[in-house]
Amino acid sequence: MTTAAVKPASSSKVAILDAAEQLFLEHGYRQTTVADIAKLAGMSPANLYRHFENKEDIAAGCCNRRLEMKYHAMREVLEKRRMTAAARLEEFIVALLRHTYEEMQNRPKMNEAVEVVIASRPEVVHEMLSNLQSMVAEILAQGNAQKEFAIENVVATAETVFAAIVAFYTPLFMHFYPLAEHERRARAMAELLVQGLARR
Numbered sequence: 751m752t753t754a755a756v757k758p759a760s761s762s763k764v765a766i767l768d769a770a771e772q773l774f775l776e777h778g779y780r781q782t783t784v785a786d787i788a789k790l791a792g793m794s795p796a797n798l799y800r801h802f803e804n805k806e807d808i809a810a811g812c813c814n815r816r817l818e819m820k821y822h823a824m825r826e827v828l829e830k831r832r833m834t835a836a837a838r839l840e841e842f843i844v845a846l847l848r849h850t851y852e853e854m855q856n857r858p859k860m861n862e863a864v865e866v867v868i869a870s871r872p873e874v875v876h877e878m879l880s881n882l883q884s885m886v887a888e889i890l891a892q893g894n895a896q897k898e899f900a901i902e903n904v905v906a907t908a909e910t911v912f913a914a915i916v917a918f919y920t921p922l923f924m925h926f927y928p929l930a931e932h933e934r935r936a937r938a939m940a941e942l943l944v945q946g947l948a949r950r
Contacts, residue, residue, distance in 0.1 A: 763801045765791040779862035809863040817878040835893030840940035847918040854924040883912040900949040
């Protein structure tokens with residue numbers, strides 16, 4: 751993959767993020783400079799600093815965009831029609847796993863930027879985790895409404911379910927097994943969770 755000039759974007763901020771993401775993917779966060787990003791975005795470093803405070807701020811912007819994509823991908827699972835809550839929970843867990851696995855396989859050098867953001871801007875990651883946990887709560891509430899589940903405290907139970915599936919959305923764990931094995935484990939966990947949540 752060779753570095754080529756980024757096409758004019760609809761805004762300078764988008765152009766900067768596009769350029770940064772391309773460079774982070776090719777060279778990693780640490781080997782990329784603000785001057786490199788500005789050059790690829792077709793502007794001066796001074797102009798770049800009008801939109802971002804520093805390289806760390808740019809990395810946070812890139813991560814926000816990737817997390818937003820994950821959020822929309824997960825929302826698609828919730829919006830599918832004619833699914834039981836049990837089936838939706840399983841599909842949600844597997845979709846979350848696949849998205850995380852594909853990110854690790856296709857964008858390995860981007861992890862440097864992610865690590866920086868996790869350390870310096872934990873609120874970015876916490877917000878995403880909170881959003882995902884809220885989606886689990888939606889699925890559980892659906893299960894209650896459809897008489898599949900009998901959950902007294904949906905929010906607290908969603909927190910516990912989310913903790914149980916941590917291995918399927920943590921990038922570090924993606925190195926442990928091939929995707930097929932991860933999926934087998936994810937489906938087995940979903941089955942176990944559904945058994946525990948099922949109305950007696």
